[in-house]
Amino acid sequence: MATRTRFEVKNGVATREAFGQALVELGRVNPDVVVCDADLSKSTFTAGFAKEFPDRFFQCGIAEANMVAIGSGLASGGKIPFVSSFSCFVMNKGFEQLRVTAAFPNVNLKVVGTHSGISIGEDGPSQMSIEDLSLACSLAGFTVLSPADEFSMRKLIRAAAAHQGPVFIRAGRIKAPIIYSAAEEFEIGKAKVLAQGSDVTLMATGLLVAESLLACDLLEAEGISTRVIDFATIKPLDREVIAAAASETGAIVVSEEHLADGGLGVRIAQVVAETAPCVMEFVGVRNTYAESGTPDGLLDKYGLRAVNIAGAARRAVSRKKK
Amino acid sequence: MSAGVLPAVGADREIAVFAREIRRRALRMTSRARSSHIGSAFSCADILAVLYGGLLRVRPQEPGWSGRDRFILSKGHAASALYAALSRRGFFPSEALEAYSGDGSIFCGHASSAVPGVDWSTGSLGHGLPVACGMALAAQLDHRDHRVVALLSDGELDEGSNWEAILFAGHHRLDRLTVIVDCNGLQSLAATEETLRLEPLAAKWQGFGWWVAECDGHDHASLRSVLETARHQSGKPSCILARTVKGRGVDFMENSVLWHYRSAQGAELDSAMTQLE
Ligand SMILES: [Mg+2]
Numbered sequence: 001m002a003t004r005t006r007f008e009v010k011n012g013v014a015t016r017e018a019f020g021q022a023l024v025e026l027g028r029v030n031p032d033v034v035v036c037d038a039d040l041s042k043s044t045f046t047a048g049f050a051k052e053f054p055d056r057f058f059q060c061g062i063a064e065a066n067m068v069a070i071g072s073g074l075a076s077g078g079k080i081p082f083v084s085s086f087s088c089f090v091m092n093k094g095f096e097q098l099r100v101t102a103a104f105p106n107v108n109l110k111v112v113g114t115h116s117g118i119s120i121g122e123d124g125p126s127q128m129s130i131e132d133l134s135l136a137c138s139l140a141g142f143t144v145l146s147p148a149d150e151f152s153m154r155k156l157i158r159a160a161a162a163h164q165g166p167v168f169i170r171a172g173r174i175k176a177p178i179i180y181s182a183a184e185e186f187e188i189g190k191a192k193v194l195a196q197g198s199d200v201t202l203m204a205t206g207l208l209v210a211e212s213l214l215a216c217d218l219l220e221a222e223g224i225s226t227r228v229i230d231f232a233t234i235k236p237l238d239r240e241v242i243a244a245a246a247s248e249t250g251a252i253v254v255s256e257e258h259l260a261d262g263g264l265g266v267r268i269a270q271v272v273a274e275t276a277p278c279v280m281e282f283v284g285v286r287n288t289y290a291e292s293g294t295p296d297g298l299l300d301k302y303g304l305r306a307v308n309i310a311g312a313a314r315r316a317v318s319r320k321k322k
Numbered sequence: 323m324s325a326g327v328l329p330a331v332g333a334d335r336e337i338a339v340f341a342r343e344i345r346r347r348a349l350r351m352t353s354r355a356r357s358s359h360i361g362s363a364f365s366c367a368d369i370l371a372v373l374y375g376g377l378l379r380v381r382p383q384e385p386g387w388s389g390r391d392r393f394i395l396s397k398g399h400a401a402s403a404l405y406a407a408l409s410r411r412g413f414f415p416s417e418a419l420e421a422y423s424g425d426g427s428i429f430c431g432h433a434s435s436a437v438p439g440v441d442w443s444t445g446s447l448g449h450g451l452p453v454a455c456g457m458a459l460a461a462q463l464d465h466r467d468h469r470v471v472a473l474l475s476d477g478e479l480d481e482g483s484n485w486e487a488i489l490f491a492g493h494h495r496l497d498r499l500t501v502i503v504d505c506n507g508l509q510s511l512a513a514t515e516e517t518l519r520l521e522p523l524a525a526k527w528q529g530f531g532w533w534v535a536e537c538d539g540h541d542h543a544s545l546r547s548v549l550e551t552a553r554h555q556s557g558k559p560s561c562i563l564a565r566t567v568k569g570r571g572v573d574f575m576e577n578s579v580l581w582h583y584r585s586a587q588g589a590e591l592d593s594a595m596t597q598l599e
Contacts, residue, residue: 034463055463056463058459058494060490061486061489061490061493063486063489063490065483065486066452066483066486066487066490069449069452069453069455069456069483069487070452070453070455070456070459070487070490071456072453072456073452073453073454073455073456073457073458073459073460074456074457074459074460075456076441076442076453076456076457076460077456077457077459077460077461077463077464078460078464079460079463081456096446097449097452097483100445100446100449101449101452101453104443105435105442105443
């Protein structure tokens with residue numbers, strides 16, 4: 001009972017690049033938007049904002065933790081600061097500042113972590129952020145976003161700026177498959193059902209949304225009716241869509257480019273346990289750090305592909321029947 | 323830096339009364355709550371008296387006034403002295419302080435922005451200055467003339483976050499920013515020079531591009547004069563190394579690490595109160 005055409009992978013720009021474009025557009029309409037950088041503006045794509053609005057761009061040097069606190073002070077002064085660096089640096093080095101100067105006083109700070117996941121590839125594990133969602137979700141009052149493609153990133157950057165309160169936005173390094181059209185609208189806290197189905201639900205975020213759509217095609221070909229849901233908002237979770245999927249399909253696979261200990265999977269499991277307990281499987285990085293490699297090679301090796309998701313879905317469906 | 327009675331002559335008489343009231347109220351609060359840090363509160367009582375006795379532009383009836391000078395007590399463990407100063411200045415009645423550290427109270431043991439007049443919650447050391455930098459940057463961007471003042475402890479300078487912010491403020495020429503370091507030479511367990519050597523401290527700040535002045539942190543006229551001079555610095559953030567005595571005002575508390583954590587009870591409380599009359 002497929003209700004959609006087969007998913008074709010067509011790459012758009014990386015979500016980090018879409019973030020940089022959205023930031024410039026935002027700067028043109030909102031003079032309160034300011035940007036802080038920790039000497040990585042070319043990689044995080046905030047260089048475009050710096051070029052057009054040099055007076056609203058602040059160089060913090062290679063000092064990510066300090067950049068977070070500076071951003072909190074700017075927010076306290078009425079600005080809408082976007083502070084950005086590689087996700088592993090801003091989240092891990094800045095965590096105490098995120099907790100004490102941003103979450104606790106609930107300031108209007110926007111934190112953008114680029115180069116998330118293992119798909120950054122060649123630079124290796126010191127630069128890979130595979131615990132950022134878990135860390136961000138543990139900050140009380142934070143909104144956590146993880147858009148899958150350029151169009152959802154552009155819309156959600158705008159939504160983040162309009163939202164009053166601290167937000168973490170996760171972006172990736174490599175070109176991201178296009179999931180949406182430019183006209184698609186996004187709301188913080190609302191998940192997107194991309195395919196309807198009744199045997200199993202594939203839930204995912206970031207790059208794993210496209211892999212889940214590919215897995216859906218594999219499963220449908222075998223006669224397994226598959227639902228696919230994109231979680232561009234990790235916190236607050238769309239509880240209604242999760243509860244409906246749990247009770248209507250009875251089997252859920254959650255996939256993410258993140259440590260399986262923490263992140264989207266365990267958060268969805270909590271909602272499932274609280275609403276409609278069902279069979280669950282998890283696709284993510286398992287209690288390890290990756291190494292240097294090509295993005296494709298690493299995604300293959302660590303089992304973050306459509307075949308792995310389809311395998312987990314078959315397991316879930318068979319466990320359900322017992 | 324000698325211990326002893328506070329000077330109370332001429333225009334400084336009012337400030338001396340203000341400072342004594344801060345000490346008395348802070349002592350009552352911490353003793354009632356059986357909580358710590360009275361030595362730290364006494365150490366900065368004169369600085370707070372000079373600031374809230376007139377130097378800071380604030381409106382007690384309108385705590386969130388956008389033109390106010392911002393103040394961050396980065397050494398948030400001296401919250402009792404800040405709450406006492408705010409009550410004395412008229413932000414709320416002194417009776418409100420009786421709730422200090424109690425169940426459901428807004429008067430947390432470390433400075434809380436739930437209290438009218440407190441601009442920023444603190445308690446985890448090393449964050450007041452970086453946040454103050456962001457506040458000063460926002461003011462600079464909007465061409466506003468309010469000042470941002472952060473009061474740090476000397477021991478707190480062990481935190482590396484301060485040095486990132488000191489580098490940042492010097493580079494960005496944040497001249498709306500003034501830091502006061504409460505240099506009492508002690509931290510929770512030992513002398514600062516035994517823990518991690520800070521001196522020569524003035525040279526360190528100067529090397530980072532700051533205007534630096536030193537003064538007796540218990541001499542109100544000297545504090546006021548140096549703070550006025552700091553206010554008029556252009557193109558540089560300013561740092562005042564206020565040389566203080568931890569526990570200042572009660573002889574058996576002065577220069578003693580014991581009173582970082584000890585709470586005055588019974589005869590000790592009576593004796594301390596008598597000395598603060
Ligand atoms: Mg000290």
